[in-house]
Amino acid sequence: MPIQPSRNPSSSASETPVRGQRADARHNRARLLQAAREAYALNGADVPSSTIARRAGVGAATLYRHFPTRGSLIAAAFSEQLAECVAALDEALRDDDPGRGLWSVLTKVCRMQVEDRGFSAAFLEESPDDPDLHRERARAEAGLAQLVQRAKNTGQLRKDFDPSDVTLLLLANNGVVRQSPEVSLAASRRLLAYFLQSCRTTDGAPSLPQPAPLRLDDLYGPPHRTG
Template sequence: MSAARPLRVDAERNRQRILEAARTLFAERGVDVSVDDIAAAAGVGIGTFYRRFPDRESLVEAVFATKLDRIVEAARAALEIEDPWEAFRTYVMTVSRMHAGDRGLKDVMLSTDRGREQVTAFRATIQPLAGALIERAKAAGVLREDISPFDIPLIHQAVGAIADVTRDCSPDYFERTLTLLVDGLAQQRTAPTPMSAPPLSVDQFLTIMARRR
């Protein structure tokens, strides 16, 4: 059986342009962004789009393969940190910030159809790594004993949701929520972690609440 032939230079260039446009639009607007918008942002026609990606699913898988790999890499890097609390905290903060900056990541992780096989494989890889970070922190007495492995991905989702509703008024506000959540996971702390973002003003808060209605 012959090996797959590499794409021509112009075909590969178009594929990369589509991928880059999709990465940006998925992050800004979620994975429901239209194929027409992606093609337009990439500067290619619809026909060219479908020659490189036969359907939306194949594009979603191509875009998020790298992003899911980055989460796995973050867990492995955290396991190399000697201090158990800092290792756990670094992982949670890193992945939560990824969710805060990428609406599409939340869509894919919560979806039952988009990238389903890819997400299933990702979970099989990430769960033992995240579990090791949790158990090491518990064994050191720095993480609450009642923390479940499933609490952590829901924290990522919560931070992403806060980022969605505040990014127009206060793009860094999610950092406050993230700080409060991570501090709440600690078994004991002598002092709270300083906030890295300012609080909302009254006008910002009212704008956000009005948008939710």
């Protein structure tokens, strides 16, 4: 059963200010979100909360009142980007040409990873554990699977491509992104080019090893913390 493009992609609860709070509180909340986005974009999400509070021109307590946990701030700060991803995916699903749709999604998301280091943190590294985020990730996963299947059907995508390979690309691209902006952009483009080229159907090509069980919603904290 095909997924319906979502009607209002930016309805994430985290983004919508709570009704009935005082005007100054609403204002401060907005300033905090903006400060967080700016700070995260630069070097990822490992920024002291105090820095974000200072940039927003509010005290630490205000930050913690609005966003009790680290994850809630991250989730709220990136619900906009999440919406952008969902929109890109919806658009791709509407495209008559599934191959073009898939390339376009991959290109867009890779570019977002380059342009905003916090984006990767929000979706791959940190684990905000926000219900909205989980739901949207699951939706994205399903939409991607559908898009992948269609692209296989049209013969634009190799048959042994696995939806988890999208996650694989995102992780790989994330690894490439920790350089200066210009270098990151060039590196990401080149990585994507290599990847896409192998993804296209090449009948004589050797088959790939087993796909890795990478589901977006399983990716957690920096790594697999043991010890």
